[in-house]
Structure formats: C-alpha cells, structure tokens
Amino acid sequence: MNLRLTESAGWRSLAEHVKQIGSRHLRELFAAEPQRFDHLSCRHGKLLIDYSKQRLSGETMRLLRELAEQADMAGWIERMRSGEAINHTENRGVGHTLLRAGAAAPPEVKTVLTRMQDFCERIHSGEWRGYSGERITDILNIGIGGSDLGPHMAAQALAAYQLPDTRVHFVSNLDGADLATMLDHLSPRTTLFVIASKTFTTLETITNARTARDWLLAASGDDKSVARHFVAASTNLKATSEFGIAPENVFEFWDWVGGRFSLWSAIGLSIALAVGFRNFEQLLAGAHDMDEHFFEAPFADNQPLTLALLALWNTNFLKAHSHGVFPYSHSLALLPAHLQQLEMESNGKHVDRQGLPVDIATAPILWGTAGTNGQHSFFQLLHQGSELVASDFIALAKSDFPLPGHHSGLLANCLAQSSALAFGQTQKEARQAGIPEALLPYRAFPGNQPSTTIVLPALTPFTLGQLIALYEHKVFCLGVLWNLNSFDQWGVELGKQLAGRLAPCLRGESPTDTLDSSTRGLIEHLRKFRN
Numbered sequence: 001m002n003l004r005l006t007e008s009a010g011w012r013s014l015a016e017h018v019k020q021i022g023s024r025h026l027r028e029l030f031a032a033e034p035q036r037f038d039h040l041s042c043r044h045g046k047l048l049i050d051y052s053k054q055r056l057s058g059e060t061m062r063l064l065r066e067l068a069e070q071a072d073m074a075g076w077i078e079r080m081r082s083g084e085a086i087n088h089t090e091n092r093g094v095g096h097t098l099l100r101a102g103a104a105a106p107p108e109v110k111t112v113l114t115r116m117q118d119f120c121e122r123i124h125s126g127e128w129r130g131y132s133g134e135r136i137t138d139i140l141n142i143g144i145g146g147s148d149l150g151p152h153m154a155a156q157a158l159a160a161y162q163l164p165d166t167r168v169h170f171v172s173n174l175d176g177a178d179l180a181t182m183l184d185h186l187s188p189r190t191t192l193f194v195i196a197s198k199t200f201t202t203l204e205t206i207t208n209a210r211t212a213r214d215w216l217l218a219a220s221g222d223d224k225s226v227a228r229h230f231v232a233a234s235t236n237l238k239a240t241s242e243f244g245i246a247p248e249n250v251f252e253f254w255d256w257v258g259g260r261f262s263l264w265s266a267i268g269l270s271i272a273l274a275v276g277f278r279n280f281e282q283l284l285a286g287a288h289d290m291d292e293h294f295f296e297a298p299f300a301d302n303q304p305l306t307l308a309l310l311a312l313w314n315t316n317f318l319k320a321h322s323h324g325v326f327p328y329s330h331s332l333a334l335l336p337a338h339l340q341q342l343e344m345e346s347n348g349k350h351v352d353r354q355g356l357p358v359d360i361a362t363a364p365i366l367w368g369t370a371g372t373n374g375q376h377s378f379f380q381l382l383h384q385g386s387e388l389v390a391s392d393f394i395a396l397a398k399s400d401f402p403l404p405g406h407h408s409g410l411l412a413n414c415l416a417q418s419s420a421l422a423f424g425q426t427q428k429e430a431r432q433a434g435i436p437e438a439l440l441p442y443r444a445f446p447g448n449q450p451s452t453t454i455v456l457p458a459l460t461p462f463t464l465g466q467l468i469a470l471y472e473h474k475v476f477c478l479g480v481l482w483n484l485n486s487f488d489q490w491g492v493e494l495g496k497q498l499a500g501r502l503a504p505c506l507r508g509e510s511p512t513d514t515l516d517s518s519t520r521g522l523i524e525h526l527r528k529f530r531n
C-alpha cells in the first residue's frame with residue numbers, strides 16, 4: 001500500500017505538470033482547444049458533468065487517473081463493496097450502498113424497508129390515528145447532523161412530489177427557538193414525531209425529543225399517547241425503549257451506516273412520509289444506479305472519481321482551499337449544507353490511516369447557496385476578490401416548478417456566472433464596451449476561477465439519488481487519495497465532552513476555578529444576566 005502518495009511517481013509528475021499548466025488562463029486553454037467541452041465532459045445516462053472550465057488539460061486528467069491507480073483506487077472500491085472494516089478506527093464496514101441495492105440488499109435491510117412502507121401507508125391512508133382519533137397531518141423529524149441534514153435536504157429537494165395531506169417538518173437545534181416556534185404551529189392531536197438518531201444519545205435530539213414528549217403529554221394527559229405519536233429511527237434499541245418508544249415503532253439500522261450516509265436507511269423515513277414510499281424507492285434506485293456506475297465504469301468515464309480528481313487537483317496543485325456549491329435550483333437549497341457534513345466531516349482530517357500527520361491539504365472549506373441568490377451577496381468576491389475558489393454549478397434542464405418566464409432566466413444566469421468566472425473581462429474589453437478610462441481597473445474581471453457544471457435532466461427522486469451518491473463516492477475517492485479514514489468523526493467529540501462539563505458550571509453547580517480565564521470570565525458574565 002502506498003502510504004505517502006506525495007512520494008509517488010504520479011504525484012511528482014503532477015507537481016511538474018502544474019508548473020506548465022497552472023499559470024495558463026482558461027481563455028488561453030479554450031482558445032487552444034476548440035473541442036474542449038467534448039474532451040472534458042462526461043455523461044452517465046442523462047447526467048452530464050462538464051469540467052472543461054477547470055484549469056487543466058486532457059494530460060492533467062490522464063496523470064490524475066494514473067495517480068488514482070497508484071493509490072489502488074480499484075482495490076479500495078472492492079474493499080468497501082466486500083464489507084471490509086475500512087472504517088478501521090471504529091472497526092466497522094461501510095455499507096450505505098447495501099441500503100439501496102434493491103434485490104441484492106441484505107434481508108435485514110429489506111425487512112426494515114417493508115416495515116417503513118407499511119408504516120407510510122398507514123399514515124397516508126389515515127389508518128394510523130393520533131390519541132384523539134384524528135388522522136396525522138404533520139410529521140416532525142427530530143434529529144441533527146446526518147439524522148437531519150440528509151432527510152431535510154431530500155424532502156425539500158422533492159417538494160414537487162410532496163403528498164398533499166402530510167406535511168413534514170424538521171427540528172435539529174438545541175436552541176429552544178427551533179422547537180418552540182415549530183410547536184406553535186402544530187397540534188399535539190395530529191402530529192407524529194420521528195426521533196431520528198443513530199446513537200439515540202445525542203444531546204440535542206434527546207433534549208428536543210423529551211420536550212416534545214412533555215408537550216404531547218400535557219395535551220393528552222395519557223402516557224399511552226406516546227405510542228401513537230412517537231416513532232424512532234435508530235441503531236440503539238435499548239435507548240429507544242428506555243425513552244418509551246414501543247419496539248414496533250422503532251425502525252432499525254446498523255452501525256455500518258455512517259450518520260452522513262444514513263438518509264438511505266430508516267433515517268429516510270421522513271422523506272418517505274413526505275413524498276410517499278414509491279418515490280423513496282426511486283431515490284434509492286437512483287443512488288443504486290450511481291453505485292453501479294461508480295463500481296463498474298472505467299476511470300476515464302467514472303463521474304464520482306472525476307469529481308474527486310478535480311477536487312484533488314484544485315486543492316493540492318492549484319491550492320484552492322475553498323469549494324463553492326451553487327445549485328441553480330431553489331429546491332436544492334439545502335444541498336450545500338448536506339455536502340458540508342458529507343465532505344468536511346468525512347475528509348476534514350489531519351492524520352492519515354496510519355495515524356501519521358498528513359503532508360498535504362485535505363478537505364477544503366465547502367460552502368454555498370442556491371442561485372441566483374448567491375449572485376447578489378458573495379459572488380462579488382468570486383469575481384474580483386483575491387481568493388481562488390473552485391465551484392460546482394448544478395443546473396436542471398427542466399424546472400420542477402415551471403412558472404412561465406422563470407427557468408430560462410435561471411439557467412442563463414447559471415451559465416453566465418460560470419462563464420464570467422472562467423473568462424472574466426479584460427480592461428481592453430471594458431474600454432471597448434464604453435467604460436470610462438478612470439473606471440477601467442474597477443470594471444475588469446480577472447476570471448480564471450475554475451468550475452464544474454453538473455446538469456440533471458430534471459429534479460426527480462431518481463436523479464436526486466444519483467446526485468447525492470455521486471458526491472458520496474467523490475468523498476470516498478478523495479479519502480483513498482488522501483489516505484484518510486473518511487468514515488469516522490472523532491473531531492466532534494471534544495466539544496461535546498467539554499459542553500457536558502461546562503453545563504453544570506453555567507447552572508452554578510460546579511466551580512469554575514479550574515477553567516481557563518476566558519471561559520471562566522464568559523461564564524461569570526453570562527450568569528450575571530441569567531440570574
């Protein structure tokens with residue numbers, strides 16, 4: 001196994017190669033290669049990835065693919081597929097692709113899917129009733145991180161498929177403002193809570209779940225109402241039972257499903273409740289289709305690998321440490337937030353699989369928002385700031401909410417932005433356009449900001465599944481290339497432990513004299529106002 005990819009022949013070739021191509025402007029690259037779009041784009045079914053606006057050439061891609069071979073990409077894909085414990089710090093396999101394997105899924109997965117289907121049908125048909133005998137009209141998913149972002153993003157993305165009589169909502173934050181304002185709009189008689197938590201120990205989720213239970217009991221006055229209004233998606237059956245959720249109301253999943261990869265599991269129950277089980281199955285089918293493509297397609301056509309190689313090139317060779325994701329789809333507005341967890345929790349690591357400090361940059365800062373809104377806030381920095389930012393633009397050929405006169409304008413803006421970022425505008429062009437001489441420095445755009453455009457034919461459950469799985473496998477490939485364990489997240493633990501110790505200090509139950517002076521000062525200041 002290659003422990004230090006940076007010492008490989010492939011890495012050295014790329015380090016030489018970037019000296020030639022790294023300084024060439026995208027204008028020059030496009031002028032030199034009229035067929036650039038054809039050469040630097042790849043299709044899988046109806047999904048197109050255009051990476052011709054990346055600062056590279058066909059030769060760059062060839063060298064990057066060679067690097068993937070030297071990193072034993074094929075071997076790692078096989079290790080993941082065969083269930084090897086590649087999450088070695090937790091001694092777990094990585095099985096999210098099994099959740100969407102259709103006929104090839106393990107029996108326990110099929111059993112839970114059947115139970116989810118049955119449950120959805122009972123809710124949607126009105127057979128399942130609340131304590132007062134009324135039908136359930138509102139579902140509130142309580143979860144955080146992967147138990148919130150994935151299902152929330154997917155349910156919102158599929159707004160066009162939303163069933164008319166079941167509204168699905170999401171609460172995640174420990175801040176009472178999240179739950180309190182939500183409960184204000186709900187009725188305890190017609191609300192069902194889905195407590196989504198892999199561990200069922202997460203402070204935010206358990207606190208919100210307890211408050212929700214108190215809210216229900218205050219209205220119903222009957223402990224038995226919990227069974228009509230609370231279900232859980234979890235791996236921890238002991239904790240769900242201690243909370244008071246009946247075993248038949250628990251939809252199980254397993255420790256080989258990572259939180260940020262869990263929307264395909266029982267954590268997806270809220271998605272199925274929002275859009276119907278058939279559409280949830282289509283979401284799984286789309287992801288499965290991308291899995292098959294990822295496992296089987298040659299490197300040159302392999303879309304997830306291509307995205308990963310572009311990210312590696314931008315991060316490690318062009319030194320872009322920021323990655324923007326701009327879906328030109330309001331329905332996909334939460335995709336950047338989901339990808340933040342997926343990419344940054346997976347590959348935001350500073351030691352490699354052997355526990356040694358990495359010698360290169362790993363996951364860049366990922367951020368973004370839906371277009372066109374971003375254009376009117378931070379795009380100025382992309383166009384004329386001092387940072388190199390690599391971007392993904394996501395476009396839908398057909399709108400999911402087709403209002404006359406909207407979609408062409410949206411697509412035109414998407415294409416205009418990636419084009420302006422790539423090619424900019426010289427002072428000469430600005431002068432020709434009639435800009436006064438004194439303003440020319442301000443009206444020139446350097447361009448040369450790299451971007452990829454991903455085009456979906458339409459936003460459907462199937463294409464959404466493909467899109468999410470595309471990014472999941474991209475993250476996996478980057479972990480292989482950077483020699484990281486992409487499937488643990490120890491970095492979030494320290495803050496959790498400290499919060500547990502500081503809570504009693506804030507309540508005045510523990511002394512603060514062992515704390516650092518800043519934390520102590522802040523606690524004393526806060527306590528003055530709290531009292």
Ligand code: F6P
Pocket residue numbers: 144145146147196197198199200201202205259260345489492
């Ligand atoms: O923030 C850390 C984390 O463990 C995430 O990986 C996970 O998605 C989230 O917390 C929620 O965890 P759980 O589903 O166990 O409540």
